[in-house]
Amino acid sequence: MMLDLIDISLAAQRLTGYAGGRVLCEFPVSTALNGAGELNGSGCTPRGRHRVRARIGAGQPEGSVFIGRRPTGEVWTPALTKQHPQRDWILSRILWLCGEQPGFNRGGNCDSQRRYIYIHGTPDDQPMGVPLSHGCVRMRNADVLKLFDLTPAGCQVMITG
Numbered sequence: 001m002m003l004d005l006i007d008i009s010l011a012a013q014r015l016t017g018y019a020g021g022r023v024l025c026e027f028p029v030s031t032a033l034n035g036a037g038e039l040n041g042s043g044c045t046p047r048g049r050h051r052v053r054a055r056i057g058a059g060q061p062e063g064s065v066f067i068g069r070r071p072t073g074e075v076w077t078p079a080l081t082k083q084h085p086q087r088d089w090i091l092s093r094i095l096w097l098c099g100e101q102p103g104f105n106r107g108g109n110c111d112s113q114r115r116y117i118y119i120h121g122t123p124d125d126q127p128m129g130v131p132l133s134h135g136c137v138r139m140r141n142a143d144v145l146k147l148f149d150l151t152p153a154g155c156q157v158m159i160t161g
Contacts, residue, residue, distance in 0.1 A: 003150045006052075006119075006157045008137055010036050010045060013129045015119070015137065017150060024150060028128035029119075030138040035131065036161050038099075038110040043134050046097075046105045046112045050157040053098035053113055055148065062141050063121070066090040076123055088134055092121030092141040093148040097157055119157075120144060 003025075005018040010031050017025040037044030056069050065074040067090070074080060076091050097119065099105030099112035106112065115135060122138035132138070137159075139147065 001150075002152050003155050006147075006151065006155060008119075008157065008159045010047070010131070010159065010161050013131065015139070015147070017147065019150075025146060027139055027143040027147065030122065030126065030128050030130055030132045032135045033132050034135075038105050038112075040109045040111070040115055045131075045133070045135050045137065045159065046099065046110070046115070046117055047159045047161060048105045049100040050097040050105065050112060050117075050159065051100055052095045052151055052153055052155045052157060054094075054096040055151065055153055056094035056096060057092060057148070060092070062092050062145060064092055066094060066120075069094060069096070078123075078125065081123065089123050090118065090120045090136075091123065091144075093144045095119040095148065095151060100156075119147070 001019045003017040007016045015027045015029045032045040034043040038046045063076040065072045097117045119137040121141040121144040
């Protein structure tokens with residue numbers, strides 16, 4: 001069974017996946033350190049109705065490093081972090097979000113897709129349940145692999161405060 005809705009609560013730092021109104025999965029997440037907001041350059045997580053525009057990373061190993069939505073061939077390790085301390089790590093899988101509300105999270109200076117807002121894996125040494133991202137929704141690598149396998153392109157995503 002595939003998900004038809006992903007609900008992300010910024011307040012609870014929690015992602016819940018639904019199929020036919022039934023909870024299929026729940027995971028802790030880490031959203032933006034800067035809180036909720038839709039403007040480009042804000043470093044905030046956008047709220048409202050979204051959908052999964054693209055699924056990226058199928059077949060890549062757990063911990064695969066992505067830059068510009070392309071695998072680098074690297075697999076994350078603590079040593080790699082020491083080599084590249086300034087990287088914002090995007091690992092394992094990417095669910096690229098597209099806003100569904102023109103003028104709020106779609107189009108103009110508030111477009112979630114053009115802001116490159118993703119649900120993605122992050123190093124396992126990063127805390128979950130605490131807002132720390134630059135706007136994306138970060139997950140444990142094992143969790144994002146499970147979510148990715150349950151999520152079709154076009155799946156609805158609701159992000160609430």
